[in-house]
Amino acid sequence: MRRRLLLVGGVTLAGCAAAAPMQPGGDTRGARLVAAYPDHLAAVEGDTLVWRDGARMPIGASQPARDFETMLRSATIADQLRQYYVTGPMRGAPPRDHSPGRLRNAAFFERMYGDCRRGETARHLRPVTWMPRTRPQVLLVTTVNDVATRLERVIASLEALPDRFKGYLVPAAGTFACRAVADTGMPSIHAYGAAIDVAVRQSDYWIWSRARGEIPYRNRIPFEIVEPFEAERFIWGGKWYHYDTMHFEYRPELFV
Ligand SMILES: [Zn+2]
Numbered sequence: 001m002r003r004r005l006l007l008v009g010g011v012t013l014a015g016c017a018a019a020a021p022m023q024p025g026g027d028t029r030g031a032r033l034v035a036a037y038p039d040h041l042a043a044v045e046g047d048t049l050v051w052r053d054g055a056r057m058p059i060g061a062s063q064p065a066r067d068f069e070t071m072l073r074s075a076t077i078a079d080q081l082r083q084y085y086v087t088g089p090m091r092g093a094p095p096r097d098h099s100p101g102r103l104r105n106a107a108f109f110e111r112m113y114g115d116c117r118r119g120e121t122a123r124h125l126r127p128v129t130w131m132p133r134t135r136p137q138v139l140l141v142t143t144v145n146d147v148a149t150r151l152e153r154v155i156a157s158l159e160a161l162p163d164r165f166k167g168y169l170v171p172a173a174g175t176f177a178c179r180a181v182a183d184t185g186m187p188s189i190h191a192y193g194a195a196i197d198v199a200v201r202q203s204d205y206w207i208w209s210r211a212r213g214e215i216p217y218r219n220r221i222p223f224e225i226v227e228p229f230e231a232e233r234f235i236w237g238g239k240w241y242h243y244d245t246m247h248f249e250y251r252p253e254l255f256v
Pocket residue numbers: 001190195196197244246247248
């Protein structure tokens with residue numbers, strides 16, 4: 001959805017249990033992160049992530065899990081890898097605080113895609129025509145990590161679906177937007193041009209439920225829509241406890 005442009009603050013939520021433990025083992029995690037972003041990352045050395053340009057970042061692997069709401073606002077690179085994304089049709093609602101992809105280390109993504117507030121992200125954006133045979137709509141998507149080309153392959157698969165699926169997709173609610181996530185105040189992947197929201201009409205978003213305490217899960221998006229995105233390593237917000245069923249973002253490091 002098009003959340004408000006909000007760069008500070010946000011709604012404070014009720015306290016939550018700690019996230020699930022990391023899985024699988026530490027060495028595999030680091031190797032998987034480097035393999036997921038080969039244009040940018042060179043190696044993991046101990047608790048340091050080494051970038052191809054020589055930059056070094058702390059991973060934070062020795063830090064124990066904190067409560068989920070705290071990690072949402074200050075995720076380390078290790079936190080970002082705590083919850084893996086499982087492909088395929090869902091078997092029931094996501095467990096409490098299982099929202100693979102919501103934990104994001106802001107410095108990591110800003111270094112990779114640029115800071116939109118300084119105009120750095122805009123230099124990497126190019127137009128992509130969303131659903132050209134159904135209802136053409138030009139959207140700006142980053143070329144970093146070939147995200148724009150990957151999305152075009154997703155679009156080709158979505159266009160091949162029967163017409164009954166098209167209503168979930170058009171018009172898209174947007175891609176690039178220099179904004180923060182509504183409840184955390186942290187940069188959204190939309191701020192990097194590496195996310196897309198499909199049509200709002202048949203989507204569900206946890207904030208709309210106005211639930212207090214436990215959030216009742218809701219989704220109307222069929223898996224046929226999700227599958228082509230997963231094939232190109234976009235995660236789906238419909239697999240989050242804090243669900244956002246119109247939302248897809250490129251997060252190859254989370255696939256196992
Ligand atoms: Zn979104």
